Amino acid sequence: MHPSVEEVTHRIIERSAATRRAYLERVAAAHTEGPVRAGMACSNLAHGFAACHGSDRLAIRGLRKPAVAIVSAYNDLLSAHQPLHEYPEWIKDAVRSAGGVAQFAGGVPAMCDGITQGRSGMELSLFSREVIAMATGIALSHEMFDGALLLGVCDKIVPGLLIGALAFGHLPAILVPAGPMASGLPNKEKARVRQLFAEGRTTREALLEAESASYHSAGTCTFYGTANSNQLVVEVMGLHLPGASFVPPGTPLRRALTEEAGRRMVALAHKEYTPLAEVVSERSVVNGVVALLATGGSTNHTMHLVAIAAAAGIELTWDDFADLSSAVPLLANVYPNGKADINHFHAAGGVPFLVGTLLDAGLLHENVRTVAGVGLHRYRAEPVLLDGELTWREAPRQSLDPAVLRPVSAPFAADGGLRMLRGNLGRAVIKVSAVAPEHRVVRAPARVFTSQQAFSEAFQAGELDRDVAVVIRNQGPRANGMPELHGLTPALGALMDRGHRVALITDGRMSGASGKVPSAIQLTPEAAASGPLSRVEDGDEIVLDAAAGQLDILVDARELASRPIRDSAPDEASWTGTGRELFTALRRAVGPADQGAGVFGPMTPDHFAFQRGYRRLQWTREEVCGDQRTRAAGLVPGDAGRGAG
Structure with missing residues (x-):
């Protein structure tokens, strides 16, 4: 090995x-030896094969x-x-x-x-x-x-x-x-048409034609x-x-x-x-x-x-x-x-x-x-x-197309292209395998947004036609469920093609198709958990250095800590529509990105302590098990008379 x-x-x-x-x-x-249904009561088992017919019915009933x-x-x-x-x-x-x-x-x-x-x-x-x-x-x-x-x-x-x-x-x-x-329209051609549309240089009809030729x-x-x-x-x-x-x-x-x-x-x-x-x-x-x-x-x-x-x-x-x-x-x-x-x-x-x-x-x-x-x-x-x-x-021991697939002895790059970034903004992931080496280090002033729409409006207005570290915050699991921000790629790519130094910094996800834009994604702690990202202001200098694994804001630590939180994550009253209100309990319970952004995990005392600390809630055992406030938060079932929900 x-x-x-x-x-x-x-x-x-x-x-x-x-x-x-x-x-x-x-x-x-x-685990049981033999079919598990053999231990069932007759009524339970009968329900299990009631709709079956012929040999399947006999097989289930036969318990072998x-x-x-x-x-x-x-x-x-x-x-x-x-x-x-x-x-x-x-x-x-x-x-x-x-x-x-x-x-x-x-x-x-x-x-x-x-x-x-x-x-x-x-x-x-x-x-x-x-x-x-x-x-x-x-x-x-x-x-x-x-x-x-x-x-x-x-x-x-x-x-x-x-x-x-x-x-x-x-x-x-x-x-x-x-x-x-x-295979349909080549993916690179699809990306080219998307970027043209983002710049207003082609029509919606041409874009739809390209997309439908790709996904066909x-x-x-x-x-x-x-x-x-x-x-x-x-x-x-x-x-x-x-x-x-x-x-x-x-x-x-x-x-x-x-x-x-x-x-x-x-x-x-x-x-x-x-x-x-x-x-x-x-x-x-x-x-x-x-x-x-x-x-x-x-x-x-x-x-x-x-x-x-x-x-x-x-x-x-x-x-x-x-x-x-x-x-x-x-x-x-x-x-x-x-x-x-x-x-x-x-x-x-x-x-x-x-x-x-x-x-x-x-x-x-x-x-x-x-x-x-x-x-x-x-x-x-x-x-x-x-x-x-x-x-x-x-299978063949030689690649049938070395332009697509190579052996370990002749790789496209010496490493896997996935790196971790650390610094005074927290920890993030960056995928550099699709980022040209000359774009892997960016130092630029921040421009802060809280939505893809706000970014798009600024791009269309020409406000970003310069070196820029685009910050999209309140996109993490606790904030709004961590949607992918793949729609940013065409506009960011257009800015790069104009010769600007461009980076994306976000507590959201980018995509499985993360491309040529250097992107520090899944930043944790997220802004909604009072992470440093929540205190970034327009004009702050940010350094993203994929080679050194660095992600820093060039602001004095005491000044950054003293700043108020600039934007708040969507409250529960506004996080509604398209079924979002049905997922409020998961949004409350979710862990951070570097822990899998999940609700489930190893059920150990340390895990529970971490989750309590992450949510910044101090509950006693009695509160967790039965307090009315806790039930109202949706973390334990409510009373039967209220639907036990």
Whole structure:
């Protein structure tokens, strides 16, 4: 193993010892020999097969065959999830043929950040991950199942499914993808038209034509954003069948892989019992981070992987990301890091080639459990159909397109391009793999905004045509749910193209498609938690130095601390509409970005102490358990006469 990977893995294991042990003990206690439904009372069991017919009814009633839950994020609004509508029947037939029985246990919501981008619905996006996790928990809580197939693709959906399933970590689970749409308008051309529109140099009709030529059919969007990062990361973590991530929908191979996932689940739930808790381990989490870094993947995973790890009792930190990034070379050149899309990456050798070269360099842990069996070497193989039968063959040992995918011996860059920034403004993440070296150090006066709309108005008015450090605050989890600010990119890019020194500093997210603008994102502590960002004023000099890992405001510390908070986060009365009022309890309970921006986590005394301190509330035990003020805050159920809500 590479010494840096070994060292980071060791410290994660040491740091997580208590919480990981508690988690494994809990899931082990939930495991039963044989189908779990065998212990049910007759009335409970009868409800579970009342709607079944024929052999499925007999199989469930017979208490011998393993039962598989199907949990799906299908809807036909999202192009990436529309292909999932056929999967349940395929899976049921495959599971039946393998000696099991499958039932559709539940659906989970799936929202599209592309549709909600820049709109109020985007303020629900991050919280939808927790809703998906809870919905997955509800689906599996019937305790009728011996394993689960999790059908989902996009941004918060895969992390949510996985977090929910980890609460049932005694069950085996396989994530089942749908694959990317065919390549359309090149992503670089799409970005060019967007920038022209932001500058008022092309029409809305031309912009819509470009967008519809980019997003044109069923399947995942083809740029390397969070959705495709999800697929690559979980495959390298051993949670997909080998080579499954980027096989297109509507092909015989896609169907064969989906059916094989059903058959494989029967084996994992019976003869080769492999619980999810053992697949998601400290080493597989490190493998996921390495794969993300080696391909220049989505910055959203600096939160999602932290939250997933926490659900398995593992404490992953931003420092772990930073230290691994310094050791892991950049091997992929996929938009926004380059011109190619995810289909080009797949054709160049894709995940099997990536796994192979990283294993050979000692940058991945080989000795891990996966849904395909023990050992990550299984993921060096690619799936193929031979005479109509699914099989795996060894993938090419050479990249088929070195302009898109390279070996460790000839990388695009020496590091993974994801860095942590520290300074008197707090801690933030920056992705530099798509930022030209000459733009990685910026010193400029601040211009402060509290919304994307206010920034756009200033840009259109010509107020930003200079060197500028654009500050967008009150965009963090506690403020408004941490919407992505991807809509800022065209205007910021236009300012850069005019020769100005430009940076973005925000406590919000940017996007899985973070591009050429140097952006200090997910800044914590956020402005809504009285972080230093809340005291920045127009004209303050800010230094963003990605090379040195520095993010500082050039203001005397005592002066900065003495300033009043300049803007307040939206209060609850104004955080309404588009369903936002339904998520108020999650907004109150959410943790900071560097802790995964989640509501769930290791349930330890330290965790509870941290959460209390983060919310700056001093409650006694009696107040937490029953005080009227606490109930009114929505943190514990209300009285039954008031709806127990």
